Amino acid sequence: MLVAIETIQQRIQSLDSQAFEDHPILVESVIYQLIVIGEAAANIPQEIKQQAPELPWRQMIDMRNVMAHAYFRVERDIVWETACNNLTPLVQPLRDLLQNPFIEQ
Numbered sequence: 001m002l003v004a005i006e007t008i009q010q011r012i013q014s015l016d017s018q019a020f021e022d023h024p025i026l027v028e029s030v031i032y033q034l035i036v037i038g039e040a041a042a043n044i045p046q047e048i049k050q051q052a053p054e055l056p057w058r059q060m061i062d063m064r065n066v067m068a069h070a071y072f073r074v075e076r077d078i079v080w081e082t083a084c085n086n087l088t089p090l091v092q093p094l095r096d097l098l099q100n101p102f103i104e105q
Helices: 002-012 017-021 024-042 057-069 076-085 088-098
Strands: none
Touching: 002 024, 002 076, 002 088, 017 024, 017 076, 024 057, 024 076
16 A cells, blocks of 8 residues: 555656646556555455554545446546545554554565
8 A cells, every 4th residue: 555655646746737637647547556555455454454543444445446446437636636635644554554563564
């Protein structure tokens, strides 16, 4: 999940929303990474999720499901907003989870 977040952040760091929307391959790349995040979230055991209740597990999974199964309903402005504003707050709680010696990486 952290790698996917970093990948998204690197790819959009010098763009504004219009430049992002003007590059369909980049949009698809970010969507793919968001799907990766949601898929990973779906496969994390509940007992681990309970250790980080501040993370929006359900929202990550739901977004993945929409992007993977209702692709033509995906709005680029929501993808942009998510990439810009909703990923950074996930980083530290995810890093904290990885510090747990009982969690395999």
